[in-house]
Structures are given as C-alpha cells and as structure tokens.
Amino acid sequence: MRGDVDVDEVMVACCQLELAIGAVAANREAGRAAIVEAASQGAQVVVLPELASSGYVFEDEAEARHLAEPLDGQTVTAWHELAAAHDLVIVGGICERDPGEARPRNSAVVVDRDGVRAVYRKAHLWDREGLVFAAGAQPPPVLDTAYGRIAVIVCYDLEFPEWVRLPALQAAELLCVPTNWPREPRPPGERPAEVIRAQAGAGANRMFIAVCDRAGVERGVRWCNGTSIIGPDGYPLAGPVGEDRAATIAARCRLKDARDKSIGPRNDVLADRRPQLYGAVSR
Amino acid sequence: MRGDVDVDEVMVACCQLELAIGAVAANREAGRAAIVEAASQGAQVVVLPELASSGYVFEDEAEARHLAEPLDGQTVTAWHELAAAHDLVIVGGICERDPGEARPRNSAVVVDRDGVRAVYRKAHLWDREGLVFAAGAQPPPVLDTAYGRIAVIVCYDLEFPEWVRLPALQAAELLCVPTNWPREPRPPGERPAEVIRAQAGAGANRMFIAVCDRAGVERGVRWCNGTSIIGPDGYPLAGPVGEDRAATIAARCRLKDARDKSIGPRNDVLADRRPQLYGAVSR
Numbered sequence: 300m301r302g303d304v305d306v307d308e309v310m311v312a313c314c315q316l317e318l319a320i321g322a323v324a325a326n327r328e329a330g331r332a333a334i335v336e337a338a339s340q341g342a343q344v345v346v347l348p349e350l351a352s353s354g355y356v357f358e359d360e361a362e363a364r365h366l367a368e369p370l371d372g373q374t375v376t377a378w379h380e381l382a383a384a385h386d387l388v389i390v391g392g393i394c395e396r397d398p399g400e401a402r403p404r405n406s407a408v409v410v411d412r413d414g415v416r417a418v419y420r421k422a423h424l425w426d427r428e429g430l431v432f433a434a435g436a437q438p439p440p441v442l443d444t445a446y447g448r449i450a451v452i453v454c455y456d457l458e459f460p461e462w463v464r465l466p467a468l469q470a471a472e473l474l475c476v477p478t479n480w481p482r483e484p485r486p487p488g489e490r491p492a493e494v495i496r497a498q499a500g501a502g503a504n505r506m507f508i509a510v511c512d513r514a515g516v517e518r519g520v521r522w523c524n525g526t527s528i529i530g531p532d533g534y535p536l537a538g539p540v541g542e543d544r545a546a547t548i549a550a551r552c553r554l555k556d557a558r559d560k561s562i563g564p565r566n567d568v569l570a571d572r573r574p575q576l577y578g579a580v581s582r
Numbered sequence: 583m584r585g586d587v588d589v590d591e592v593m594v595a596c597c598q599l600e601l602a603i604g605a606v607a608a609n610r611e612a613g614r615a616a617i618v619e620a621a622s623q624g625a626q627v628v629v630l631p632e633l634a635s636s637g638y639v640f641e642d643e644a645e646a647r648h649l650a651e652p653l654d655g656q657t658v659t660a661w662h663e664l665a666a667a668h669d670l671v672i673v674g675g676i677c678e679r680d681p682g683e684a685r686p687r688n689s690a691v692v693v694d695r696d697g698v699r700a701v702y703r704k705a706h707l708w709d710r711e712g713l714v715f716a717a718g719a720q721p722p723p724v725l726d727t728a729y730g731r732i733a734v735i736v737c738y739d740l741e742f743p744e745w746v747r748l749p750a751l752q753a754a755e756l757l758c759v760p761t762n763w764p765r766e767p768r769p770p771g772e773r774p775a776e777v778i779r780a781q782a783g784a785g786a787n788r789m790f791i792a793v794c795d796r797a798g799v800e801r802g803v804r805w806c807n808g809t810s811i812i813g814p815d816g817y818p819l820a821g822p823v824g825e826d827r828a829a830t831i832a833a834r835c836r837l838k839d840a841r842d843k844s845i846g847p848r849n850d851v852l853a854d855r856r857p858q859l860y861g862a863v864s865r
Binding site for chain 1: 782847857
C-alpha cells in the first residue's frame with residue numbers, strides 16, 4: 300500500500316496525553332503507549348500534542364534548552380521505530396535543539412517508516428514562548444505519505460487563517476495540529492474558540508484538520524482538552540474530547556475527499572478566491 | 583454626538599426579514615417597518631439582508647435587471663430618510679443598477695443621515711449569481727460613522743478569510759454582512775457552518791461581525807436563519823436566530839473594544855501576523 304495515496308479511508312487518531320513539565324521519560328512512555336494502543340485499533344496516522352516530550356510551561360529559556368532534543372534524539376527515534384513497526388505516520392511536537400540556532404524551537408515532526416519526513420518550526424509564538432523559542436520562518440511543510448498528503452502547523456499558528464490557507468493551496472488533504480491550548484473562560488455550552496477556528500479553517504479550505512490537545516495541570520495551567528478531528532465540511536468527525544484526561548479519538552477519513560473543493564455545481568472554495576485583490580494581506 | 587466615535591456602547595440590530603422574489607413594494611415595507619421598530623428600541627446601527635428589496639432567487643439576468651435599482655432609487659432613498667429621521671446607520675443589500683456595467687450588481691450600501699456613505703459590490707459570487715451579476719473588484723469599504731468604524735461585505739464573501747482580514751487591517755470595528763444563506767443539511771445540534779465561520783472571523787480579528795440573514799421560502803430555497811451579532815471573542819452576543827421567521831436581534835456593542843487586538847499580556851492578533859510569509863495567499 301505504500302506510495303498508494305488512493306487509499307479509500309485512512310484511520311486518523313489523536314492521542315490527547317496527560318503530560319508533565321520536565322518528566323521526559325514519563326511523557327515519552329505516555330506517548331509510546333498511546334501510539335501502540337492507537338495502532339492496535341487500526342490507526343494509520345497518529346497525531347500527538349505540542350511539546351509532547353518536554354511539557355509546555357517552561358520557567359525560562361534555560362529550562363527549555365535543557366529539555367530540548369535534536370531530531371535524532373530519543374523521542375523522535377522512538378517515534379521512528381514505532382512508525383516502522385506499525386506502518387504509521389506519526390506527527391508530534393518536540394522541544395527541538397536546532398544546531399543552527401542558539402534558542403530551542405517549538406517544532407513538530409512528521410515521521411514514517413523512513414524516518415523524519417518533515418520538521419516544522421512554529422512561526423507564531425504564544426505568550427512566553429517568545430522568551431523561550433526562536434520562531435520559525437518557513438511555511439508549513441506539505442508532503443505525500445503512504446496515507447495521503449499531510450501538512451503540519453502548531454497550536455497558535457491555527458489562529459492565522461493565512462497559515463491554514465497556505466497548505467490548502469499546496470493541496471494538503473489533512474492538516475495536523477499538535478497543540479497545547481490553555482483553557483480560557485467561555486460562555487456556557489460553547490466550544491472552545493480554538494475549536495471553532497479549526498472548524499472554520501477546515502470548512503473554508505475543504506480540508507481535514509486533526510488537532511491534538513493535551514490534559515493535566517502544569518504549573519497551574521489547564522488546557523481546553525479540545526482534541527478533535529474535523530471533516531472538510533467543518534464539522535467534527537470525532538471530538539472535541541472536552542474532558543481533562545488522556546484520551547485517544549479516531550475517525551476514518553476519506554482524505555481524497557479533500558481534493559474536491561467544489562461546493563455545489565458552480566462553486567469551488569479555492570477557485571472562487573480573488574487573490575489579486577488580497578494583496579494587503581501579505582504586506 | 584455625530585463624529586464622536588468614542589461612544590461607549592452602540593446598539594446594533596439585525597432585521598431578519600421574510601422576503602419574496604420580485605415583491606419589491608412589500609419587501610421595502612417589511613424593511614421599513616423593521617427599521618422603525620428597531621429604532622424605537624434604541625438601535626443605532628441597523629443591518630438588513632442581502633438583496634433586501636428584490637429577493638434573491640432570480641430566474642435569470644433579465645429578471646434581476648428588471649428588479650435592479652440605482653443608488654438614488656426608491657429603496658436607498660427610503661433608507662436615507664429613515665437614517666435621517668432616526669439618526670441611524672443602515673447597512674442593507676440591493677440589486678443595483680450600475681451605470682458603468684451592463685449586468686446588475688449584488689451590492690450593499692451604508693447609509694446615514696448624510697446619504698449613501700459607501701457602496702460595496704459583492705466580489706465572491708455564489709452559485710447562479712455568476713450568471714446574473716457582475717462581480718465587484720474593490721475591497722470592502724471601511725468608513726467612520728457616528729457610531730464607529732464600519733465595514734461591509736456580502737454573504738459568500740465571508741467564507742474567504744482574506745476578505746474578512748482586509749477590513750480588520752483597516753481598523754474596522756464592526757463588519758456588517760447582509761446575507762441570504764441557503765440552508766444546507768448539517769449534523770444535529772450543530773450551528774450552520776456559515777455562522778461558525780463568522781465566529782472564527784470575529785475571533786481571529788477581534789472585530790464585531792453583524793450578519794443579517796433572511797426568512798421565508800423563495801422558489802423552493804430555504805435559508806439558514808443564521809442572523810447573529812458576534813463579539814470580538816468569537817461568541818454570539820445575539821442570535822443566531824435559528825428560526826424561519828422575521829425577527830430582529832440586537833446587542834449593545836462596545837465597538838471601541840475592537841481596537842484592542844491584544845490577547846493576554848504578550849499577544850496581539852494583528853501584530854503577531856507574519857505577513858512576509860503569507861505571499862502565496864495573494865498570488
């Protein structure tokens with residue numbers, strides 16, 4: 300099946316993990332166990348949270364640097380072994396030691412049986428991340444995998460519709476979003492605003508979006524637990540989890556459906572764009 | 583108070599009207615009555631649906647041309663008189679006879695006591711509109727009014743995040759969206775996808791969005807009845823109406839709040855953008 304991107308349905312799973320700052324071994328083990336369990340249930344693409352080995356709420360840059368790992372470090376190596384053993388595509392976040400940069404990166408990798416297929420460095424930094432990480436300056440990678448055409452961004456990136464549009468323009472079928480969404484107050488009965496933006500991004504681009512959030516309390520910070528897999532119509536196929544616990548969700552996704560941008564007989568969400576009128580957006 | 587855009591709260595109303603194709607006199611009267619009623623309740627900005635005088639489901643271009651009106655026609659003249667009498671800003675859609683163009687326009691006007699302050703011609707045409715109307719080629723107008731800085735787009739325009747971003751970049755506080763959202767199937771308990779996109783647009787830009795949809799069945803087409811006023815946090819302040827009937831909703835909006843794009847101590851939804859990386863969006 301490898302190289303055959305005309306698979307009819309792909310089982311996409313998101314493993315919402317309970318993580319702890321600095322507890323690298325335990326965090327890795329939580330990820331490993333969740334990946335194995337998802338694979339045993341038939342998952343083919345597995346998405347993990349942002350900073351899945353280090354935790355998120357760093358005291359300062361020094362702590363993040365201490366917890367950073369290179370792309371051939373233990374976390375990504377373990378993901379590679381798991382991807383090879385179970386024929387998975389794994390997308391997860393790490394605190395990356397970038398040899399070309401003094402500061403660590405808030406990165407996400409796409410790993411399959413061949414190893415690291417792409418690394419993405421978060422371009423829009425949230426809150427104290429600006430004190431800790433070097434921001435990326437490359438657009439989201441979009442790559443063909445055994446299961447379909449996959450792109451990746453991280454957390455706050457998703458709140459910039461331009462950043463979601465870029466992979467759609469590159470024909471991404473599934474946008475994976477490792478995230479740590481801090482919980483904010485919201486009106487009763489409403490979904491997290493972040494989930495709503497993910498829904499809108501999926502619908503406006505007719506693209507699948509798989510968001511993997513996290514659980515647990517870290518130095519007083521709680522999370523949205525907004526892990527969800529959203530179809531190209533903008534509605535959840537699975538999730539949002541909405542509970543503060545480790546949980547894996549999964550959905551069978553006809554990723555090929557994302558190639559069809561038509562809505563009704565005369566409209567197409569990409570062809571109907573008027574890019575020549577959008578110049579101010581990129582100035 | 584005119585010219586004083588530091589008013590604390592502005593009452594924004596959206597009048598979801600039941601309209602009928604070609605019933606211009608009745609449609610005008612429905613609009614007039616709703617505007618007067620909204621003003622009597624304290625409304626200062628009143629938003630009406632798309633194509634509020636003509637109706638929407640035209641047989642062909644000839645029918646639309648027959649129903650088109652110039653900017654000094656009866657509908658806009660009536661809105662001007664109502665705006666002057668009640669000190670309103672009125673934003674509503676008309677089938678416009680554009681002297682510079684053979685085909686009619688799907689337009690929206692912003693009218694206050696001084697008359698027509700702006701005309702916007704829908705740039706993204708939905709379904710058979712492409713057979714009926716000439717598309718606009720100008721970005722959304724953004725203008726200072728007695729009640730705040732107001733922009734206007736129409737219906738399907740809202741599904742292009744770039745088109746929502748443009749007025750936000752021009753410091754619009756309130757984006758008014760006359761619309762006729764055809765009803766599509768959706769999962770039980772879910773809001774219309776169009777409302778979700780409006781919520782995301784408001785939140786991503788920290789801008790108020792007032793959408794005025796419509797009611798009634800027109801040549802077999804039903805509507806979302808998604809009329810809603812959304813705050814800069816992305817949550818509805820009023821609506822969505824969700825019922826197929828004429829209904830006016832209103833919310834007191836601190837439009838000034840839309841000038842503050844900060845979210846938390848270190849983030850700003852506009853300043854955090856990376857426009858130099860968004861070039862492909864406008865190519």
